[in-house]
Amino acid sequence: MATYVFIDQNIPLVYNVETGVITKGFGDLLYIDIAPIEEQIKKLETLVNAYENSLDPRYPPLNTFPNRDGVYAIAGYFKSAFFGFWIGLGIMALLAIILGVKF
Secondary structure, X not given: OOOEEEEEOOOEEEEEOOOOEEEEOOOOOOOOOOHHHHXXXXXXXHHHXXXXXXXXXXXXXXXXXXXXXXXXXXXXXXXXXXXXXXXXXXXXXXXXXXXXXXX
C-alpha cells in the first residue's frame, strides 16, 4: 500500500513516498476515528506488561488480591522442593537397586 504525504491542505497535491512522485490529491478524504483502536492497543499493552512481569517473581499477577506480591517466588520455592523431593527419591531408589538393598 502506498504512503502519501499531503503537501498542503489547500492545494490538492500529495507526495507518494514510495515512488517519489508528486501527484494530484485525493478529492474525498476519509477521516477515521482511531480512539477504539487505541483502547484495544492499551488493553493489549497491559496484558503484554503483565505477561512480561509474570516472568519476574518480584511483580504480582495482573488480576490478583492485594498483598500478593511474592506469589511467584513462593510458587518457585514449592516447585523446586516438589521436584527436588521426587528426583532425590528416584536417585535413592536407583542407588538401592544398584547396591542390592532388600526392602
